[in-house]
Amino acid sequence: MKLSFAAQTKKELTQLKSKKCCESAELIAFVQHCGRINEDMDPAVLELATENAAIARRMYGLLKAETGHGLEVLVQRKMRLKKNNVYIIRMRNEIFVLLDRLSILSPERVIRMKVPDAIRESLCCKKAYLRGAFLASGSLNDPDSHSYHLEVYCKSADHAGELLQLFTDFHLHAKKTQRKKGYIVYLKEGDKIVEFLGLVGAHQALLHFEEVRIVKDMRNQVNRLVNCETANLNKTILAAVRQLDNIRLIERDYGFDRLPLKLRVVAEKRMQYPDITLQELCGVLPDKVSKSGLNHRLRKLDDIAQRIRADRGIFEES
Ligand SMILES: [Zn+2]
Known part of the structure; x- marks a missing residue:
């Protein structure tokens, strides 16, 4: 099975070597x-899931590097379909000693959700924290x-605020928003996601990401150009079709010889070169006419055709 991009990124990150301070x-x-x-x-035990x-x-x-012993790994198999297994790393001994040493033990003896100052003050450790x-x-x-999106979920608004601050320290323009359960800190800009991946070492x-993005941007650009040209082309064709309709109607019901000469040459040339x-x-007319001059003549032909239609009681779509 091919790993998703997120899973691939995570796999890469789990293989990184880092300094002792950053491991903590x-x-x-x-x-x-x-x-x-x-x-x-x-x-009480500490469990990471x-x-x-x-x-x-x-x-x-x-x-293990932090405590050395008293760890066990449990696998909870989910019975429901499509649910992944959950791996639980359980630490049995002296968990409060560890949490205290890591500066994340609150006075109520629960996990403190503030990012410790030691991390805030160290560039390498801030990146390691973001990675974790x-x-x-x-x-x-x-x-x-369809869209660029990177997010990190947090259980509480306070913790999301702490995380947002770390993103901000690196000028990542992250935003924070509430979800049904908890909060997310997220990035929407491709540039910033690339920066984030670089910061955490992926x-x-x-x-x-850059490779795909370049190809995608190029494809979008090409598509935009093609769409734009197609739109213009369609406009040109529709206008020409309408002109030809008018001219044929005039020829049949009115006669070219009743047209002023200036209009008549336009009508004849349009019939001769329909597309x-x-x-x-303008270039094929015998006299020198500007594009706006030509438009003016075509509008006159249009008026005549409309009059013919009105006389005959034909109310066609304009
Ligand atoms: Zn460090």
């Missing part, structure tokens, strides 16, 4: 985005789909 920053993002303290267990096996491995690795947040709760449209994904443009028609 990414782990903090994981804990804040998809961690929970399970009080049903005694003592994800549906993505590669991300589960990454979480396990980061957590995207891996844990991010999604991304295929660049070939270089393969970035290249693919040339007005500009070209």
